[in-house]
Amino acid sequence: MAIKINCTLSAMLVVLAGAPLMAQAGPEITFSKDIAPILQRACQNCHRPNNIAPMSLLTYKEVRPWARAIQEKVAARSMPPWFVDKHVGIREFKDDPSLSDDEIKLISKWADGGAREGNAADMPAPRKFDDTGQWHIGQPDLVIQSPVAFTVKAKGTDWWGNLVAETGLSEDRYIKAVETKPSPKGGARVLHHSVQTLLDEEGNPDGGTLNEYAVGKNGDYFPEGSGKLMRVGSKLQFNVHYHSVGEEITDQASLGVVFYPKGYVPKHVVRTVQVAATDLDIPAGEENARSDAYYKFEKATKVTGFMPHMHNRGKAECIEAIFPDMRVEPLNCVSKFNFGWQIVYNYTDESAPLMPAGTILHVINWHDNSVRNEWNPDARNWVGYGERTNDEMSKAWVNFYYMTDEEYKAEMDTRNAKKRSLTGRR
Ligand code: HEC
Structure with missing residues (x-):
């Protein structure tokens, strides 16, 4: 709704102000020069082949049919997914993909101006992706899979349970970043949540919740000098909740961990x-x-x-x-x-x-x-x-x-x- 009202208002302003606005128009906004760099930074991580988004936004040809949809989604701040209100409280976050007000205006003007390609020579070099697993936390040092590939029937009641895996660690290590992922093929559709806890040798929880996952989640990064401890001999419990979505899907969640160097003991435990x-x-x-x-x-x-x-x-x-x-x-x-x-x-x-x-x-x-x-x-x-x-x-x-x-x-x-x-x- 808000977008429609804005469009009508700005249309009225253009009619009212007409010529002076046109006279102030700066250099033409083009995909190659202005828009591609924004999409590279904030969108392509998901909007590229074989990733979670429905369409690829790498090239002009791919982007052009979506110009209006992109304008709408970025103006509403529903893309990229990042919903913290920029006008309240703390502003700085790690790996914040959100767009600035100026970037949103630029995209909007570009779409309104006919979503031109411009000079292909202005295109930035393609962004390189490290596809080794597509973890938000970067390449993990250790990946622990849940011990069971769980098949969720097309129809049925929700399923909760604990699945316990070995960590296989040969010494105590401190965790710098941690992330949980469902199976790449549709796992995210059935895995409602998964909460991971480390268990000691007797099977008792060791150190509280290690990491939780729910749809669309990224990873947890801890400030330099702080982390969580994974002890030798500990096991990893996945507390999973699956729900049916009308199609049979098998999921096997995994937890990825980036460690501090061997022997390093951070000052603070998160x-x-x-x-x-x-x-x-x-x-x-x-x-x-x-x-x-x-x-x-x-x-x-x-x-x-x-x-x-x-x-x-x-x-x-x-x-x-x-x-x-x-x-x-x-x-x-x-x-x-x-x-x-x-x-x-x-x-x-x-x-x-x-x-x-x-x-x-x-x-x-x-x-x-x-x-x-x-x-x-x-x-x-x-x-x-x-x-x-x-x-x-x-x-x-x-x-x-x-x-x-x-x-x-x-x-x-x-x-x-x-x-x-x-x-x-x-
Ligand atoms: C973290 C991954 C991710 C990022 C980053 C991301 N998207 Fe998306 N996008 C998705 C997914 C998944 C969907 C489909 C589900 C939804 O709409 O939430 C989607 C949907 C869309 C749609 C709607 C498609 C339709 O079918 O109508 C548009 C338009 C879009 N994204 C544009 C963008 C733009 C532009 C950016 C960057 C400014 C961006 N997205 C960044 C994952 C992402």
């Missing part, structure tokens, strides 16, 4: 928690049902990333810090949550929020159980918390590590000093 509201009470037809969840950091903390998680009625999530002195600071909002893209927003090492001991992380979620929500499976019914895709959830997965009060103070001082010197230079 933990992953779910900050969840489980008492959901969402009336039929309700457009804006709010739920709240809290987590108290007992020690000084650095939050390294968060991933909102709801189901089809999920609408938006905001996270904020409530400091011990009751000051409240917004951290981030994902204002257009999309169940199809469960994205971890990994902060950069400099932007990762620091909090003193006793700070409470407050997670606020909104669900839309009305007919206005095109993904809503049934607006006529009340919905509550539950594991099935048609039930709802309300949580944030949060990665963080504890630090000493001295480390916290030292890092705050460094950041404040940087801020001061930046201001001083202006």
Whole structure:
């Protein structure tokens, strides 16, 4: 809707302002010179042959028929998939593929101007892809497959279970980045989620959640000097949830890990928690049902990333810090949550929020159980918390590590000093 209104408005402006606007028009915007570099950076990782997107966007010939659709998707910020609101809180994230306002304007003008190719000599060199597995975290040092290739029938009830694999490690190693993937051929359609936990030799959980996967997810990266421990002799448990999609599909998830060098012991160990509201009470037809969840950091903390998680009625999530002195600071909002893209927003090492001991992380979620929500499976019914895709959830997965009060103070001082010197230079 918003796009249509904008188009009408800008059309009116052109009619009203007519000649002066034309007179100001700069050099022609072309695919080769202006658009291809943007698509290379932000789109082609998925939009190329044999990848997850429905069409390839490598060449002008491939892109031209999609010019209008591209204009619409980028203007609505539904492509590339990245839904954190740029106008609230922290702005810097690792591997942020999102477009700047200027890039969106450029694409829009190009499409409106007839989506010209321009001079082929202006084309940038094709982007090179490292196709060894297409992991977001880069080539993993270790890939552990779930022990079972699980066939999900075309029709049937959801299936949950634990599948335990050997890690095969011969010594303790620290993890720098970790990612879970379903099988490339359709696995993502049936694997609703998979939560991985390391188990010690007795089969007890060792170190909390290692990594979680849900549709469209990328990977978790930990700041330099922090990581998670994988002990020799430990096993890896995949807690999987499969659901039928009308077609028989076999999936075998795998977990990829990038390690720190052998023998390296990071200063901080990263933990992953779910900050969840489980008492959901969402009336039929309700457009804006709010739920709240809290987590108290007992020690000084650095939050390294968060991933909102709801189901089809999920609408938006905001996270904020409530400091011990009751000051409240917004951290981030994902204002257009999309169940199809469960994205971890990994902060950069400099932007990762620091909090003193006793700070409470407050997670606020909104669900839309009305007919206005095109993904809503049934607006006529009340919905509550539950594991099935048609039930709802309300949580944030949060990665963080504890630090000493001295480390916290030292890092705050460094950041404040940087801020001061930046201001001083202006
Ligand atoms: C992380 C992978 C990924 C990235 C990055 C990505 N896309 Fe997509 N795109 C998809 C997938 C998967 C779909 C189909 C499902 C959906 O719409 O969510 C899609 C759908 C689309 C569609 C709609 C196609 C249709 O059938 O109507 C357009 C247009 C599009 N993308 C354009 C872009 C553009 C332009 C960019 C970069 C600015 C981009 N995408 C970046 C994965 C991606």
